[in-house]
Amino acid sequence: MTETAPARPAPGLDDKALLTAYRTMRTIRVFEERLHEEFATGDIPGFVHLYAGEEASATGVCMHLDDDRDALSSTHRGHGHCIAKGVDVKEMMAEIYGRTSGSCHGKGGSMHIADLSKGMLGANxxxxxxxxxxxxxxxxAKLRGDGGVGVAxxxxxGSNQGTTLESLNLASVWNLPAVFIAxxxxxxxxxxxxxxxxxxDIANRAAAFGMPGVIVDGFDFFAVHEAAAEAVERARNGGGPTLIEVKLTRYYGHFEGDQQTYRSTEVAEARETLDCLKQFRRRVTESGQLAADQLDQVDAEVGRLIDEAVAEAKAAPLPTRADLETDVHISY
Ligand SMILES: Cc1ncc(C[n+]2csc(CCOP(=O)(O)OP(=O)(O)O)c2C)c(N)n1
Ligand SMILES: [Mg+2]
Structure with a gap:
């Protein structure tokens, strides 16, 4: 258990970076908790899979990525990856509500949020x-030669899908600048x-493809950040792909509505003793790197942002019949 882990310094992370990390994790958490409440009202169409509990993973990885040269692919549980990669939170909320102001003009919903301007290839x-x-x-990215990396x-x-195993192989054979996050x-x-x-462990599979495989505690932002730094640097410098297995817990059901008959006390225990936001707050305040009121201020700002995002999404128009044929075809 890492509950009593001592505060330790955060190499390479100045106060600004620490505040950014906290803001990103906190934004994901509040976004998801609010969606959990709003979904129960019946106003949100489609399926929603919440990422709460896993915030340190998306945040620790995406802090190393650029908008213009680095690409990211996500999953059906994609809100955290999108927020961490810099997709506009209000546009995301509107997308989940199916509104024209959404990232995909309300035609994608939760599982298809994408923003190519941020290198976010899409939830999936x-x-x-x-x-x-x-x-x-x-x-x-390799052909462009600009040091860009791809992160899946x-x-x-997903780790058991043939597509994933084939991709690990191809990334190895082509020595791709890729990072695989299980x-x-x-x-x-x-x-x-x-x-x-x-x-x-999933990380064991890396050896079969001749790439480094690492296991990381997904409740520990600093551990994820450090492992991702090494993998991204290796990829940028021509050293090829890495597989990182992040061990974590999802706080809500598989999808909203899941009765979760297959598990009992593990979530409450994880929330209480391991939670990534609690651990982060404790470490940076005990080490004196940040003051509690700086973090409280972020909490307040994030709360206001999510309130606005929900209000604006609800007030935005739904697509019309005429919108059906826009965004369908692309001209090259
Ligand atoms: C190819 C395919 N098979 C099955 C499904 C149905 N399905 C949706 S999510 C899911 C489980 C995915 O589990 P995991 O990869 O561990 O992601 P998690 O939900 O735990 O984040 C399945 C089987 C699907 N969407 N696509
Ligand atoms: Mg899973």
Whole structure:
């Protein structure tokens, strides 16, 4: 248990970076908690899979990425990845509400949020759909020669998909600037990873493809940030791909409405003792790097942002019949 882990310095992270990390994690948390409440009202169309509990993973990885040269592929549980990659929070909320002001003009919803201007190739309803896209993005970056990297997030369930294993192989064969992040939250829907993942840890699979494989505590922002720094640097410098397995817990059900009959006390325990935001706050305040009121101020600002995002989304227009044929075809 890391509950009593001593405060430790954060190498390479100045106060501004620490505040950015906290703001990103806090924004994801409040966004998701608010969606949990709003979904229960019946106003949100479609499926929603919440990322709360996993914030340190998206944040620790995406802080190393640029908007213009680095690409990211996400999953059906994609809100955290989108926020951490810099997609506009209000546009995301409007998208989830299916409004024209959304990131995809209300035509995608939760599982298809994308913003190419931020290198966010998209959330993805296809489990294992992201890694092949990232092989393409990483190959493009390699050909451009601008040091860009591609990062694929996928779950423990996604790690068993052929597409993911083929992508690990291709990334190795082509020596791609790619980073594969396996977010192992212990379940694929209701199927436990302990039962479904062959060979023990997902990170073990890296050896089969001749790339480094690392296991990281996903409640510890600093551990994720450090592991991702090394992997991204390796990719940027021509050293090829890395597989990072991040061990974490999702705080809500697989989807909103999931009765979660397959687990009992583990979430309450994780929230109480391991939570990434609590750990972060404790470490940076105990080490004197940040003051509690600086973090409180971020909490207040994030709360206002999410309130506004929900109010503006609800007030925005739905797409009309005439909108059906826009954004469908593209001219090259
Ligand atoms: C190709 C494909 N198979 C099955 C599904 C149905 N499905 C949606 S999410 C999911 C579980 C994914 O689990 P994991 O990859 O561990 O991600 P998590 O939900 O835990 O974040 C499944 C089986 C799907 N969307 N796509
Ligand atoms: Mg999972």
């Amino acid at each position: 309803g296809i489990v294992g759909g992201g890694p092949p896209l990232i092989c393409g993005a990483a190959l493009a 997030f996928f779950g423990d369930g 977010e192992n939250n212990g379940y694929a829907e209701a199927t436990s990873a302990a039962w479904s993942v062959g060979g023990g």
